[in-house]
Amino acid sequence: MTQTETITAQIVTILKGAGLTVRDDTDALYSFEYKPCIVIDVGDELADPVFGQGYIYWNLNFDLLIGADGENPKLAPESTRKAAHEALYADRQLGLSDFVVDLNVKQIQRAIDAENPAAGITRVAYQIKYRVEEGTA
Amino acid sequence: MNEYIAVRGLLGQAGALTALIGTRLYPDVLPDNPVYPAVTFQKTDGGNEVGSVSNPGICWAEMQVSTWSKSRIEAAAIVKAASAALDRARLVTVAGVQVDDCFWLFDTDDHDGETRIYFTHSKFKIHYREP
Numbered sequence: 703m704t705q706t707e708t709i710t711a712q713i714v715t716i717l718k719g720a721g722l723t724v725r726d727d728t729d730a731l732y733s734f735e736y737k738p739c740i741v742i743d744v745g746d747e748l749a750d751p752v753f754g755q756g757y758i759y760w761n762l763n764f765d766l767l768i769g770a771d772g773e774n775p776k777l778a779p780e781s782t783r784k785a786a787h788e789a790l791y792a793d794r795q796l797g798l799s800d801f802v803v804d805l806n807v808k809q810i811q812r813a814i815d816a817e818n819p820a821a822g823i824t825r826v827a828y829q830i831k832y833r834v835e836e837g838t839a
Numbered sequence: 840m841n842e843y844i845a846v847r848g849l850l851g852q853a854g855a856l857t858a859l860i861g862t863r864l865y866p867d868v869l870p871d872n873p874v875y876p877a878v879t880f881q882k883t884d885g886g887n888e889v890g891s892v893s894n895p896g897i898c899w900a901e902m903q904v905s906t907w908s909k910s911r912i913e914a915a916a917i918v919k920a921a922s923a924a925l926d927r928a929r930l931v932t933v934a935g936v937q938v939d940d941c942f943w944l945f946d947t948d949d950h951d952g953e954t955r956i957y958f959t960h961s962k963f964k965i966h967y968r969e970p
């Protein structure tokens with residue numbers, strides 16, 4: 703299991719522990735699935751090599767796609783976004799302090815689903831910095 | 840199959856429509872020697888959401904509801920009643936089928952000169968669940 707897999711599984715555990723509905727089997731929400739629901743979209747990683755010290759620091763990007771229905775769709779996911787963010791930021795090392803260095807939120811984007819006019823989708827971008835020994839993943 | 844059950848259920852429970860066509864509501868085609876006015880409905884397109892290893896049972900279908908009448912005015916009234924029954928039928932369970940939402944897309948009017956029948960094809964997109 704790579705550190706990325708471990709981190710993703712831990713995010714799922716944290717969000718489910720906060721009572722949220724989470725899945726990671728697609729990279730988008732379904733227009734008419736039961737909401738509120740969160741999809742974790744695991745993204746790219748960029749390395750910060752530390753020369754001569756035997757470590758690589760990785761910056762892992764992941765997005766939370768938060769869907770909720772409401773008469774004001776763009777703001778319908780707000781309570782779920784708040785709950786998810788507070789759950790993640792309760793421990794910015796995600797309970798993985800042996801290799802996760804920090805968690806940072808980067809951007810929030812809001813949209814209305816193309817098929818379901820009541821469904822708001824908020825994309826919250828996060829970045830996690832973690833450390834591995836050179837030659838491991 | 841649930842899309843047919845849902846559309847038939849929504850149209851069949853619409854009192855304003857029933858007042859105009861009675862029970863003359865048929866899947867796909869009119870019966871032989873039909874009595875007018877009448878309504879048919881059929882699926883013209885459809886699909887479902889796709890998961891990584893299984894599908895979640897969230898489906899959609901484009902349904903054509905066709906109104907057949909000897910009068911354009913009567914046909915227009917039936918189209919209006921059918922549209923009211925289907926358009927934005929949201930979060931309802933009909934004949935055991937969960938309907939997430941339904942949208943009217945467009946109407947096409949025409950007339951058959953040989954039979955002197957006026958008809959309108961109304962297209963709807965319905966989102967529903969399969970077990």
